[in-house]
Amino acid sequence: MNQIPMTLKGVEKLRKELNELKTIKRPRIIASIAEAREYGDLKENAEYHAAREEQEFCESRIKEIQIKLSNAQIIDITQIPNTGRVIFGSTVSIININTNEQFTYRIVGDDEADFKKNLISINSPMARGLISKKSNDVAMIKTPGGDVKYKILNVEYL
Numbered sequence: 001m002n003q004i005p006m007t008l009k010g011v012e013k014l015r016k017e018l019n020e021l022k023t024i025k026r027p028r029i030i031a032s033i034a035e036a037r038e039y040g041d042l043k044e045n046a047e048y049h050a051a052r053e054e055q056e057f058c059e060s061r062i063k064e065i066q067i068k069l070s071n072a073q074i075i076d077i078t079q080i081p082n083t084g085r086v087i088f089g090s091t092v093s094i095i096n097i098n099t100n101e102q103f104t105y106r107i108v109g110d111d112e113a114d115f116k117k118n119l120i121s122i123n124s125p126m127a128r129g130l131i132s133k134k135s136n137d138v139a140m141i142k143t144p145g146g147d148v149k150y151k152i153l154n155v156e157y158l
Contacts, residue, residue, distance in 0.1 A: 002071065003071055003072070003073035004068055004071050004072050004073060004109060004110075005072075005073050005075055005088050005109050005122060006068075006072045006073065006074055006075070006108075006109040006111070006112070007074075007075060007076075007077065007089050007108055007109065007112060008074060008076050009112065010108060010109050010111055010112035011069065011072055011074055013111070013112065014065050014068060014069055014111060015069065017061075017065060018062065018065045018066065018069070021058055021061060021062050021065070022062065025058055026055075026058055026059075026062075029051060029054050029055045029058055030055075032047070032051040032054070033048065033051045033052060033055065035047075036048035036050075036051050068111065075088055075089050076089075077089030077090060077157045077158065078157060078158070080157055082155070082156070082157045083134075084134045084135055084155055085132055085133070085134045085155065086107070086130045086131055086132060086133050086134070086152065086155050087107075087131065087132075087157075088107055088108075088109075088122055088131075089106070089107060089108070089157070090106070090107055090155055090156065090157055090158075091104060091105070091106045091155070091156045091157075091158050092104070092105055092106075092107070092130055092152060092154070092155050092156075093152070093153040093154040093155075093156075094130070094139070094150040094151065094152055094153060095150065095151050095153055096148060096149070096150055097138070097149040097150065097151055098148070098149065102153070103118070103150075104118055105118050105119070105120045105126065105127075105130075106118060106119050106120070106158075107120055107121075107122055107127045107130070107131070108120070108121065108122065109121070109122060110122070110123060125141060125142055125143065126141055129141040129142070129150075130150075130152065133152050134152065134155060135152055135153065135154060135155055136151065136152065137151070137152050138150070138151050138152075139151075139152065
């Protein structure tokens, strides 16, 4: 399987979720299943079926996180010399050339992406258009509304 790029914060977040699923959620679900079994006939026992469904979701999420962590390529941007180029993990400030709107984004892995927190996925059109550019370069980003030009103002390795 291919390596999955992640920042240190992304790996910590997944490890925390995995720990919570294993130590808190899984035992709670097991207790719910045991309690629901006491109600009798399992064929028509809605509580039992709901708990089993929740267990399936929990176990599949645990497996998914374990696979991601085992294939994680952890990138600590603070340990990389700043060449001024936009790379995975860097924080980039840009300006829309047409509207003069300024934005600052950090390029992160898929699991870490949160547009509301200005964390964009490495696989997003915006990040793909910015990767390998440097300060004062112009990036053409394909959007549903058409191509948009952004000028890169600053690249930081925070």
